[in-house]
Amino acid sequence: MGVLQKLLRSRQSQKADAAQPKMSAPLQHQAAFVASHEEPSTSADMPGTKETGDPRDGIRNGMAILEEAYLVRDDEALDARVDSALDQVAAGGDSGVRVLVERLNKGVSVSGGTLSLQNWGDDAWNEFLRKAHIANALGRACAVSATSALATLTQAYSNVEQFNTIVRPAAARALSGICLNTGSQEFAQAIEGLVGALGTGTDDRRAVVRDCLQHLCEKVGEPVVRLLCEALEHDSDGDVRMYSALILGRSRNRSALSALQCALNDRNVRVQQNAASALGKTGDARAVDALTKALQSGDMGVRNNAAISLGQIKDRRAVSELTKALADGNAQVSAAAAWALKEISEA
Numbered sequence: 001m002g003v004l005q006k007l008l009r010s011r012q013s014q015k016a017d018a019a020q021p022k023m024s025a026p027l028q029h030q031a032a033f034v035a036s037h038e039e040p041s042t043s044a045d046m047p048g049t050k051e052t053g054d055p056r057d058g059i060r061n062g063m064a065i066l067e068e069a070y071l072v073r074d075d076e077a078l079d080a081r082v083d084s085a086l087d088q089v090a091a092g093g094d095s096g097v098r099v100l101v102e103r104l105n106k107g108v109s110v111s112g113g114t115l116s117l118q119n120w121g122d123d124a125w126n127e128f129l130r131k132a133h134i135a136n137a138l139g140r141a142c143a144v145s146a147t148s149a150l151a152t153l154t155q156a157y158s159n160v161e162q163f164n165t166i167v168r169p170a171a172a173r174a175l176s177g178i179c180l181n182t183g184s185q186e187f188a189q190a191i192e193g194l195v196g197a198l199g200t201g202t203d204d205r206r207a208v209v210r211d212c213l214q215h216l217c218e219k220v221g222e223p224v225v226r227l228l229c230e231a232l233e234h235d236s237d238g239d240v241r242m243y244s245a246l247i248l249g250r251s252r253n254r255s256a257l258s259a260l261q262c263a264l265n266d267r268n269v270r271v272q273q274n275a276a277s278a279l280g281k282t283g284d285a286r287a288v289d290a291l292t293k294a295l296q297s298g299d300m301g302v303r304n305n306a307a308i309s310l311g312q313i314k315d316r317r318a319v320s321e322l323t324k325a326l327a328d329g330n331a332q333v334s335a336a337a338a339w340a341l342k343e344i345s346e347a
Contacts, residue, residue, distance in 0.1 A: 055092040059099055062089035066103075071129035079133075086137035097143045104134045105149060115158040128162050132170035139174025150175045154212060155197040164204055172212035179216055191216065191227055198244065199237035210243055217251035225251060229259035232275075238268040245271055249278025257282060261290040264302070273301040280309025288313060292321040295337075303333045311340030314347040 062085035069082050089096045107118030107127070120127045135153070138146040153171035158164055179191070194216075197209045216224045225248065232244040245263055248256040260282070263275035276294050279287040287309070294306035307325055310318040318340070325337035 055095070058088045059092045059096050062086055062096075063099060063103065066130055066133065069130070070126060071133070072125050082133050083137065086133060087140060090137050090141035090143060094145065097138065097141065097145055100134050100138055100143070101146050101149045104131055104138070104146075104153075108153075110152055110156050113156055115153075115156045115160075115163070117158065117160055117163060125162060128166040131167045135167065135170040135174045139177035142178050144178060147175065147178055150178070151193050154209060155193050164208070168208050169211075172208050173215075176212055176215045191224060195227060195231045195235075195240060195244065196237075198231075199235075199240040206239075206243065210247055214247050214250050217247060217253065221253070222255065225253045225255055229256050232256075232259045232263055232271075238271060241266060241268060241271045242274050245274035245278050249274065249281040252281050252283070254282050254284050257284050257286060261287060264290055264294050269299050269302065272297070272299065273305055276302050276305035276309055280305075280312035283313060285313055285315045285317075288315045288317050292318050295321050295325050300330045300333055303328065303330070304336045307333060307336035307340050311336070311343040314344050316344055319344060 065085035066082055069078060071078065071082065086100065089100055092099075107120065109116045135150060138150065150171045154168060154175055158168070175194075191213075194209055194213055198206060198213075213224065213228070217228070228244045228248050232241050232248065235241050235244070241263065245260060248260060257279070260275045260278050263271050264279075266272050266275065272294075276291065279291055291306045291310050291313075295303055295310075297303050297306070303325070307322060310322060322337045322341050322344075326334050326341075328334045328337065
């Protein structure tokens, strides 16, 4: 992935989840779980962090606070204390980050892209919250050496709902945060893995990956956009191409124009539909010719999205073809054409 790495370095210089049995404390029973659980520590009775001159003491004390914390109850003061303790651990340098990564991976193994999770019993919910706090701390610390572990938790498949709703989003946010301050090879590899993850797993998992990549497009820009364009043009997985087009549209980055126009001819009609929609979000008038041609597509979704995109671009060169589309045999397409013509006339 030499191209991406070069782009990342350039950017840097410019700125100086096997399946697991159902958990014993599922989401819908959280309130009862909280009420019946023996509460080991709240913000009022947790010990403070002892200040010493040895960084190893800070690491030990910080991790002790994490292990004693009962995070299931909504306690903002406790959350803040745990975050502060973990920040102190991360401040211990490579040793602190290594301890956090090891704790993040505790009870988690990956085989063939699937996560196997230890059964933590009644402590499962609390354990997932601990892992989320750790991931957040690694993100705040911009811990480059944690990139691989965070990317794995973001990408790998899991059928455990609590993991998907608590730990995975935190890992994705942390990965995004780290990328803002690094052009490392580890980050480049992580982004490549995230793009590949668009083609596997559940819809919820893909949504997390999409959100992560969209955030990266917005914050990092060109390097991530370039990789998504390469995936859109060359990846063999139709889902990867489809979601790449979707993310590129949401990014509104005009450098994706050529790849999106080519995707109007993709062999997968869902890719064509997303590309037609994405082109309108760029607002780039250079897409008008390709979109007016797409009004002749044999797929209603492509024609509909092309008409809407032309209305978003508001270029008068599209009036003739949009007027013809008013007679489209599909009412939704003709309505979209009428809307587009109105938008152009009022521009």
